[in-house]
Amino acid sequence: MGSNIALYVAISVVCFAISKIIMAVLCYRRWKRRQMLIQDSFRGGKLVLFRSPTIKPNVFLKKTTKLSNKDIIGSGGFGTVYKLIIDDCIPFAVKRLNRLGGAADQDRGFQRELAAMGDIKHRNVVSLHGYYTAPHYHLLIYDLMPNGSLDALLHGKSINKMLLDWSTRYKIALGAARGISYLHHDCIPHIIHRDIKSSNILLDHNLEARVSDFGLATLMEPDKTHVSTLVAGTFGYLAPEYFDTGKATAKGDVYSFGVVLLELLTGKKPTDETFIEEGTKLVTWVKSVVQDKREEYEIDSSLVDFPVEEANNVFSIALMCLEAEPTNRPTMAEVVKMLEQIKPEDIK
């Protein structure tokens, strides 16, 4: 009897171990299939594509390594961004990062991070298609967002601002909130963006928001990230506690998102003198606007026709996000729910 039990236990343990090994092999094979690696012996680099089976890797490699100044669409604290068109019709944005001369194991960490970023797929997050790594630089390959950044639309040429009517602004706010909420709550491990701002909210052909640059702050060495940055993040968007602790948190992202909401509502930059007049902090300013019921008068003057109650509700959400005490701020999942309640008929 006793020996029968021992036999059953042994068989169960062996079956369990075999099933785990089979699962691991299947996962590895699936992962291998999803990643395509091409060695570039000419430049001593390699191209890794996560999920672009329709594109011939050699065409990709040739075009990616031939980008020039005429292809530049912008530049930021991390590097220069180029437009890359494959087969005359498939557009990508390629971000060039200068290498920090890291050791081989640092490089492996970098590549692991990129592979994890490549796994992230959400309609409000800019997808990473792959990367090219060479001795002196890295190239990150993203979807190209044809309508550029929210920052450029809001604060660039005034003609562009006409695209941003009230329902578009609401759609952008909700989309960006969903993208950040996905990074915070649904990605394993959870991702803190660390640099939420209007120039990192890009817009697709339907003016749907896509959060970009997630993970970059952690990929790059802190002191190499941004000129206007204390450690990571951008002045005007940083939560007050960050100046004391230097620690990036999900509630810090919530604060930065509150600043973006204010930008959408008022059309002003977070560094606008209205917000910093005589030492007035952003949160104090919003609080006084909401308490004195002045929201309507602070709305962007280029918004001629908008539902006042909806705008007031967005103001109140911004105020909650900008609470000085991080624990008093809502989570991004709660922000999404509150925004959805403003226009329940519009929710898709």
Ligand SMILES: Nc1ncnc2c1ncn2[C@@H]1O[C@H](COP(=O)(O)OP(=O)(O)OP(=O)(O)O)[C@@H](O)[C@H]1O
């Ligand atoms: N995937 C993309 N599609 C279209 N344009 C993009 C894309 N990624 C970046 N850009 C544009 O390239 C420019 C530089 O972007 P980048 O992210 O390097 O800098 P930034 O966000 O302005 O500043 P920072 O580096 O401080 O985050 C911006 O004008 C941005 O709109």
